[in-house]
Amino acid sequence: MTDLLRTAEDLRKLTYDGQRAIVMTMGALHEGHASLIRRARELAGPEGQVLVTVFVNPLQFGAGEDLDRYPRTLDADLVIAERAGADAVFAPYTDEVYPGGEPQVRLSAGPMGERLEGATRPGHFDGMLTVVAKLLHLTAPDIALYGQKDAQQLALIKRMVKDLNFPVEIIGVPTVREADGLALSSRNRYLSDAERRTALALSAALFAGRDRLTAQAALHARAQAAPASKARAKALGALGEARAAADAHAVAQAHTGGPAAVRAAARCVLDDAARAQPPLLLDYLALVDPSDFTEITDGFTGEAILAVAAKVGTTRLIDNIPLTFGAAV
Numbered sequence: 189m190t191d192l193l194r195t196a197e198d199l200r201k202l203t204y205d206g207q208r209a210i211v212m213t214m215g216a217l218h219e220g221h222a223s224l225i226r227r228a229r230e231l232a233g234p235e236g237q238v239l240v241t242v243f244v245n246p247l248q249f250g251a252g253e254d255l256d257r258y259p260r261t262l263d264a265d266l267v268i269a270e271r272a273g274a275d276a277v278f279a280p281y282t283d284e285v286y287p288g289g290e291p292q293v294r295l296s297a298g299p300m301g302e303r304l305e306g307a308t309r310p311g312h313f314d315g316m317l318t319v320v321a322k323l324l325h326l327t328a329p330d331i332a333l334y335g336q337k338d339a340q341q342l343a344l345i346k347r348m349v350k351d352l353n354f355p356v357e358i359i360g361v362p363t364v365r366e367a368d369g370l371a372l373s374s375r376n377r378y379l380s381d382a383e384r385r386t387a388l389a390l391s392a393a394l395f396a397g398r399d400r401l402t403a404q405a406a407l408h409a410r411a412q413a414a415p416a417s418k419a420r421a422k423a424l425g426a427l428g429e430a431r432a433a434a435d436a437h438a439v440a441q442a443h444t445g446g447p448a449a450v451r452a453a454a455r456c457v458l459d460d461a462a463r464a465q466p467p468l469l470l471d472y473l474a475l476v477d478p479s480d481f482t483e484i485t486d487g488f489t490g491e492a493i494l495a496v497a498a499k500v501g502t503t504r505l506i507d508n509i510p511l512t513f514g515a516a517v
């Protein structure tokens with residue numbers, strides 16, 4: 189049976205052998221959270237301990253955001269946490285986390301925290317890092333797991349742990365999606381059926397960007413493998429083989445188009461959704477370097493993140509996928 193802990197004192201009494209792994213959440217648990225908990229169980233091993241925290245942190249909500257209506261479903265959360273392999277759930281009251289009221293001393297997320305999500309939600313990442321630091325101090329885990337769905341959050345937590353020497357290993361866990369692509373999110377439950385249909389454009393846009401990169405990379409690989417294609421196109425053209433000539437020409441001209449083509453493919457899907465009923469209101473579409481969340485430019489090679497944020501009705505959703513830009517892109 190999963191223990192429910194309410195206070196720091198309860199936590200102090202909780203003993204364990206081996207490794208302690210922690211999964212921090214704001215509750216309203218779903219299959220995305222469950223995959224983090226299952227991974228935590230694997231990493232901690234049967235001897236170790238898996239702790240889940242459930243706390244809707246007021247500090248990371250801005251004025252006019254959804255702090256008051258954020259779903260609170262602790263009874264159901266306990267069942268999901270237990271089934272996924274948690275040993276205990278720490279669900280503190282606000283006074284327990286902030287005994288002195290609003291903290292005067294807070295963490296600052298720095299420049300990375302002012303981009304994308306931070307630009308739309310000023311102060312959000314300072315509040316998020318402040319509570320993550322407090323929960324790390326309270327629970328003292330060996331391992332802490334976070335979802336890649338909140339990619340900028342994950343990057344900032346990794347940066348905080350490195351910059352401030354927190355003795356914990358941070359693990360990112362891939363995004364869990366519905367069968368139709370929508371990333372699982374506690375906020376999905378705000379969506380009506382029609383809004384959910386429009387919201388599918390977020391993941392569809394990301395997949396369109398990824399498909400464009402894949403197609404361009406394949407064309408580029410063919411061009412590399414057939415350096416004589418230009419000459420071949422000319423010869424085929426002379427023989428009147430128009431389609432083969434056009435294909436050979438395309439192969440010869442192939443270049444991956446780089447970040448701009450990926451952004452354009454994703455943008456197309458979002459533009460269509462902006463004309464849907466109900467419409468999608470785009471906040472940002474960005475193709476960024478995961479180390480600092482600045483936009484990547486032509487010639488970039490390595491890991492990148494294609495990220496999107498948009499509102500459908502009153503619900504604001506985010507999503508992203510990792511992309512790899514090859515050396516010749």
Ligand SMILES: Nc1ncnc2c1ncn2[C@@H]1O[C@H](COP(=O)(O)OP(=O)(O)OP(=O)(O)O)[C@@H](O)[C@H]1O
Pocket residue numbers: 212213214215219220221223224333334335336337338361362363364365371372373374375376
């Ligand atoms: N679909 C998902 N796949 C994997 N991890 C996820 C998914 N959704 C959330 N997480 C991770 O679960 C942890 C807790 O997130 P949180 O409680 O905010 O859930 P959420 O569904 O992202 O909620 P919200 O809708 O408020 O953003 C975070 O590390 C987050 O990245």
Ligand SMILES: CC(C)(CO)[C@@H](O)C(=O)[O-]
Pocket residue numbers: 212213214243245248316319320338341
């Ligand atoms: C990490 C976190 C639990 C801090 O409140 C929250 O931002 C979340 O649920 O992603």
Ligand code: BAL
Pocket residue numbers: 248338341
């Ligand atoms: N899942 C990120 C937490 C937040 O939106 O406040």
